[in-house]
């Protein structure tokens with residue numbers, strides 16, 4: 001049934017194609033950009049990707065103001081402040097984020113500091129920005145977060161060891177450049193984990209109370225692409241068709257969840273990431289089937305509908321179809337574990353059993369908890385975490 005009200009707003013321009021990362025300077029010229037600051041991590045810098053992009057931009061007369069290449073995994077506020085300071089120092093006019101979710105989110109939050117005048121803590125939460133930010137171009141080198149098309153950024157507050165999130169329409173990037181050639185060097189386990197993050201975005205968006213026909217179509221398409229290409233991308237890193245599928249899937253899922261939001265799986269994995277530094281995609285991969293079981297009773301039909309996307313034969317009842325979908329996700333996890341050692345349980349990812357109550361408590365406080373179809377209660381979440389342990 002179509003909801004009484006929904007909206008869809010996606011102003012980010014998406015361009016996609018192999019080799020595009022070295023050939024998009026005209027897009028920046030159209031935007032009036034002449035002095036971008038590049039944000040990336042040390043690995044991306046070392047791989048030579050950044051140098052090729054800089055050379056491509058130079059061909060259209062665009063000079064990069066500076067390159068900040070020290071973004072860590074699970075980036076934090078101190079790094080955001082360094083990026084903003086560098087931007088001011090070199091007189092940048094825009095940001096180009098090249099990397100995974102941590103890099104793109106660092107650039108997004110730095111963009112807040114660059115433009116707004118208050119303390120960063122003033123903008124933690126939703127719809128608190130007062131004006132458009134500098135143009136932000138995102139070039140993902142992983143296929144999972146979808147941050148290149150979302151209005152959300154998540155960063156570690158190192159002082160409290162919690163992930164803080166920012167959500168605002170002004171955080172939507174200006175341009176997303178999807179070049180599958182940039183993702184072929186991604187190690188198999190990162191491919192698997194980030195792919196499972198994208199799948200979690202799609203599945204949680206699909207069962208969200210905020211879902212609309214627009215987000216459903218994007219989420220369903222994401223599931224089909226991931227079903228077709230995730231294992232292929234893990235086993236055949238240089239398969240450009242599979243890489244293009246995964247990059248597209250992550251972007252579509254990003255658009256789906258930035259409208260429909262995510263739920264209990266992300267609430268738990270944000271907390272596990274904050275407390276125990278488990279990579280976001282790994283945490284989601286571990287927790288996804290458990291989160292689906294948590295929601296099974298209240299969205300049986302919607303979970304059952306996903307059978308078509310995964311090529312799973314529908315059951316005779318909605319419940320049977322839904323059970324088969326969740327069993328399929330269990331099988332996918334096992335296949336990825338076999339393929340590249342992706343952890344299947346929290347205990348394999350470095351989470352101590354004694355820490356589970358703190359994870360449950362943290363999940364209850366996470367912003368994603370408000371959008372889960374089944375209301376979350378701490379006792380049930382703790383039980384879910386114990387099963388996932």
Ligand SMILES: [Fe+2]
Pocket residue numbers: 145197200201266280284
């Ligand atoms: Fe995610």
